[in-house]
Amino acid sequence: MKEIIEMLRENARLTAEDIAKILKKDVKEISKNIQKLEKDGVILGYKTIINEEKVKSFKPVRAIIEVQVTPKRNQGFDYIAERIYKFPEVVTCFLVSGTYDLLLIVEGEDIHKVAQFVAEKLAPLEGVKGTVTHFLLKKYKQDGFILTKSKKNHRQTITL
């Protein structure tokens, strides 16, 4: 299982057949394992990593938001976190150590939509003590991919 997860994490396009070949296992067995991982919520989905720096048509505005909250008695941060991450605008929500508690990535069509969300939904929530919003200006690297330079192959096409 561990190896299946590792391989799919690196390359989601690997088919059950590919993995079966690499691991010298039966395709059916691998398919079953993958289905189980999906069912158990270990594998949440498969997405394509798009270099948005190169796409003109669709570019959502993103903000990284630091949120200071007051944890709720007996429930810690989970209660307030849930209140926050259920908003579809929030695409990422982490609890972190340091000077603030929750780190969010919020997406919107434009800067106003994001600002509106912070002002009208996020900041007024009971338990939210303060927010600091950083609008994302440029992505250099994401999920291990460098976005600002194109891959070049300098190798000769044939060498001994």
Next chain:
Amino acid sequence: MKEKIAYRVNRIEPSGIREFFDLVLGMKNIISLGIGEPDFVTPWHIREAGIYGLEQGYTSYTSNQGLPQLRKAIAQYLKRRFNLKYDPDDEILITVGVSEAYDLAIRALVNPGEEVLIPQPCYVSYYPVAVLAEGKPRYISTANCGFKLTPELLISSISPRTKILVLNYPSNPTGVTYSREELRALVKVIKDKDLIVISDEIYAELTYDQEHVPLTSLPGMKLQTIYLNGFSKAFAMTGWRLGFACGPKEIISAMNKIHQYTMLCAPILSQMAGIEAILRGESAVRDMCLEYRRRRDYIVERLRDMELDFVYPQGAFYVYVNIKKTGLSSREFAVRLLKEKKVAVVPGVAFGPGDNDNYVRMAYTVDFDTLKKAIDRIEDFMRSL
């Protein structure tokens, strides 16, 4: 003009596959399984060490033998990794790749007419370099023994003039390697006949199913082995041209004598990057090795599905595939595969005479998706024959 060229050079046969290489280099949009170097770029921390060296103005010569810190780091690495004991002061020489190290070893040891035994298929430079040194290289064909030298083959190849045996494992182009037992059996003959072995173990770190056993680690072999290794394959540093030779100090000193007048020293920046690679490169090597292993496992299964014959490769990043059943020569196979399916492989004739014409070398030095596409095309090609 030809008569002006030294007879030693004229004795070297021109490469039989130059034309094929030109054909490949002239074509666009092909997938190449013909690349004998890693597809990975040198890990960033190693490149960064090179840049730092340049910034700090490390632009001078080093001692002929190589930076003491690098030699020390190599000695520690060899001890840690393979339990080899080499003194960085006089038993290790830093060279411009294993290619230079091999040349130095041959020139330091071979008198005119002395024989150098070279099991083949093998890397292209072993034979001509021995010719240049006026030695007498002799191929030993291993095609009938799973591409491995056996004691019997070795014994039957030895003559009173035999001085050197060249070993390379894991092997380019076959990917096969030797187990401790197989080496032990060879060592008996090697000792009995008092041969010196030049052991090119550049692919040692890329060994997938077993521990790599350096020849020099076998009892008594340190005195009869020149151990060659380098940074190109394990650390993806081919272009840095950095290798090293370890051996008895008299031989290393003789090699250094040639090295000091011909090469002077390996580039200082490469040596500085090499220090970083050896000290902190282990996890990067592990990651790359894992990736190669997965590709190996994949290509091997696919080739089996196609009912193509090969000897199971346990290291390096090559599979040497038998194409005899297609009825094509290795060159014909490679040319047609290139023209019809735009996939490049290397015809076996590049790696020695005789049976090699029944083989092509496939290198899995491309990312998985590309590898898959290449094999799909090879499958189509096989069906079309």
